[in-house]
Amino acid sequence: MIKTINDKRWKLAMTTYGYARCSTDENKQDINRQKRELKALGCVDEKNIYWEYESGTKVNRVELNKLLDQVKAGDILITTEVSRITRSTKQLCEIIEKVKEKQLKLVIGGFIVDCSKGELDAMTDGMLKMMGVFAEMERNMISERVKSGMANALAKGKCIGRPTTTINNLPPNFIKHYPKYRSNQINKSELAKICGVSRQTIHKYINVYEKD
Structure with missing residues (x-):
């Protein structure tokens, strides 16, 4: 409660x-x-x-x-x-x-x-x-489980890791607000906050979007 x-x-x-x-x-x-x-x-x-x-x-x-x-x-x-x-x-x-x-x-x-x-x-x-x-111990236990799962997946020949970012899997929220960034209504930091990601990630999204 x-x-x-x-x-x-x-x-x-x-x-x-x-x-x-x-x-x-x-x-x-x-x-x-x-x-x-x-x-x-x-x-x-x-x-x-x-x-x-x-x-x-x-x-x-x-x-x-x-x-x-x-x-x-x-x-x-x-x-x-x-x-x-x-x-x-x-x-x-x-x-x-x-x-x-x-x-x-x-x-x-x-x-x-x-x-x-x-x-x-x-x-x-x-x-x-x-x-x-x-809280730290819980985080370490989660990390250990993730590593164990990844090792198990690799042993089975599965591909792990984040998928490559392409125009087809950019977040809808980024696509929605990108025109505001392009027209200088918001800056890169504001766009990152709206999308809930870092400036580095937003920079990557912009490069992918503008390239394609």
Whole structure:
């Protein structure tokens, strides 16, 4: 069950922000479920929800970095679970330090971490880091299963890996919004965000589309 923030002290916060993340693009994973949960948890203003399609192990994530730069003392930062923020215990520790430094209130699902005074009690700190350990372990187990599956497929002579990007398998969302990019209504970064992919991927899509 999703818990909401009803305590009066939370309502005094200046701004509530949300962060959502999926590892793969919108053709494989729907990030809207996380957005709905973030709204239910208290981040009702969608413009304050930062989201992206990136690996949870990637350190320099554009939207997460923007969010951490944007928040200020007293603000609330909400995410649905630790693994959405990161699947790296080391990075989680760095984020916790940032939260304490900026005196934020961090909400992870129903788990509330109040660092508004720049401090974190030992019990909460330990529980938070334990959640990070489990998130990283889950990611490593998934990676091991994938590698095992790939090795098994190779042994059976199957072709593995991503299919070559061609004009025929470009995402419909890219085809839909490409004319706006072409007419300078949006730039490459904006097109990448709309499509939920990196600038590098958008660059590849554009090359394929314009070539063909």
